[in-house]
Each structure stands twice: as structure tokens, then as C-alpha cells.
Amino acid sequence: SQEMMQNTEKLSIAGQLAAGIAHEIRNPITAIKGFIQLMNSDIDGYNEYFDIIISEIKRIELILSELLILAKPQVKKLERKDINVLMDQVITLLDSQAILNNVEIITEFDTEDTYIQCDENQLKQVFINYIKNAIEAMPKGGKLLIQIKQRDEDKLNICFKDEGVGMTIETLSKLGQPFYTTKENGTGLGFMISKKIIENHLGEVHIMSEPNQGTTIDVILPLE
Ligand code: ADP
Ligand code: MG
Numbered sequence: 001s002q003e004m005m006q007n008t009e010k011l012s013i014a015g016q017l018a019a020g021i022a023h024e025i026r027n028p029i030t031a032i033k034g035f036i037q038l039m040n041s042d043i044d045g046y047n048e049y050f051d052i053i054i055s056e057i058k059r060i061e062l063i064l065s066e067l068l069i070l071a072k073p074q075v076k077k078l079e080r081k082d083i084n085v086l087m088d089q090v091i092t093l094l095d096s097q098a099i100l101n102n103v104e105i106i107t108e109f110d111t112e113d114t115y116i117q118c119d120e121n122q123l124k125q126v127f128i129n130y131i132k133n134a135i136e137a138m139p140k141g142g143k144l145l146i147q148i149k150q151r152d153e154d155k156l157n158i159c160f161k162d163e164g165v166g167m168t169i170e171t172l173s174k175l176g177q178p179f180y181t182t183k184e185n186g187t188g189l190g191f192m193i194s195k196k197i198i199e200n201h202l203g204e205v206h207i208m209s210e211p212n213q214g215t216t217i218d219v220i221l222p223l224e
Helices: 002-009 013-042 048-069 083-100 120-136 169-174 190-200
Strands: 079-082 103-110 115-118 142-151 155-162 204-210 214-222
Touching: 013 048, 079 083, 079 120, 083 103, 083 115, 083 120, 083 142, 083 155, 103 120, 115 120, 115 214, 120 142, 120 155, 120 190, 120 214, 169 204, 190 204
Parallel strands: 103 142
Antiparallel strands: 079 115, 142 155, 155 214, 204 214
């Protein structure tokens, strides 16, 4: 739609730049990784340095892949999708990760209308981000409640509620800044990208969190 397009064009120059750089770095990194793997197989015996190099390259690749999502913030192909189906697919994708971490995902889907106009892959990316964060916030396991509720006549509310470590005021205030992470292996990009995607869908994100009490993320999206 018109409004959505205008919103998309507002993507910051910084975001475009980051995405451009990420794209340029990805090719040489892929080449380097390939050659290192070849060298590794040429050498007799085990060398731990190769493991370190490969794992560092994988980390760069992870950061680049997250940055590259910024390269496609345009809501390219808007399609009519059933939000319940979309969410079920995402949950299936992350099921094994949840089980491995003793996290039980509970769903409550009760909307009358379930159809939205969206870029399916982008929206899935957002849900994956929030669910992964929730799992990572519960190192000892726990419950993640995912609700889809009607909100007013023309909106729906997708709620992710975890019982995890929660966020300090400092984290809450820095959330969404690129590269802000409290995790050893975090990228600090998930939140920023998710928010951007939701806003491109004319939606909103609200966060409620308290240390040791858990976190609730509310995503509001317009119904079709
Ligand atoms: P990353 O997950 O790579 O650290 P994100 O942008 O996804 O990057 O999240 C940024 C930070 O926000 C996290 O490092 C964490 O401190 C905090 N955070 C996000 N989601 C949650 C959550 N569900 N519970 C507690 N903290 C969270
Ligand atoms: Mg994350």
C-alpha cells in the first residue's frame, strides 16, 4: 500500500550503509572460510587454531546475515496470510531448540479474523527473534506463552510472555541500539531489525520487563 511504501523509504542512511558493507564483506569471508577449510584438510593432525578461525568466521557471517536483513527492509511482496498458520510454522521451526532448553511453548490463539497483509519471511524473522530471545532469557527453562488476540476491530495483538531473567532499566533504555547486547555471543541486532520490520508493516512494538520477573513483548499489527 501507499502508506507502507512511504514508511519503507524512511529507512535510515546508516541502515543502508551497514547493509551495503555487510554485502561487500560477505563474499571475501566466504572465500576465506573455504580456503581455511581446504588448508585444514591438507594438514596432518589436529590444529586447534583452525577451530578458532572457523568459529570466528562463523560469527562474522552471523552478524553479516543479520545486517543483511536491513538491506531488504522494503516490504517487497505483500501477501494475505493467516497469522495463526504463520506462527505455528515458526514454532515448529524452533521446537527442538525450545525442548533442548527446557522451554515449554504454550499458544493461545483467539482472534476471529486471522488474516493480515504481510511479507511472510520478514514477519517470520521477527517472531523467530522474539522467541529465540525468550528461550535465551530462560537458561534454566520455563514457559513461553504466545497469545494472538483481537485488538479493537482492525488490529491484532501478538504477545510473547516469558519467565526469564528480564531486563534492567539500562537494557530497556539501550534496547534497539545496533550491537547492544548483554550476551556473550549476541549480535545486538535482533531487536532493532524486528522493530523496523514491524514498523514497515504499520505496526507497533511494546515491551514490558523487570529483572527476574520476565519479559512481555506486545506486537500490534493491522488486520487485513
Ligand atoms: P541479542 O539477542 O543478539 O543480544 P537482541 O537485539 O535480540 O540481541 O537483544 C538485545 C538485548 O536485549 C539482549 O542482549 C538482552 O539483554 C535483551 N533482551 C532481549 N529479549 C529479551 C528477553 N526476552 N528477556 C530478557 N532480555 C532480553
Ligand atoms: Mg536476539
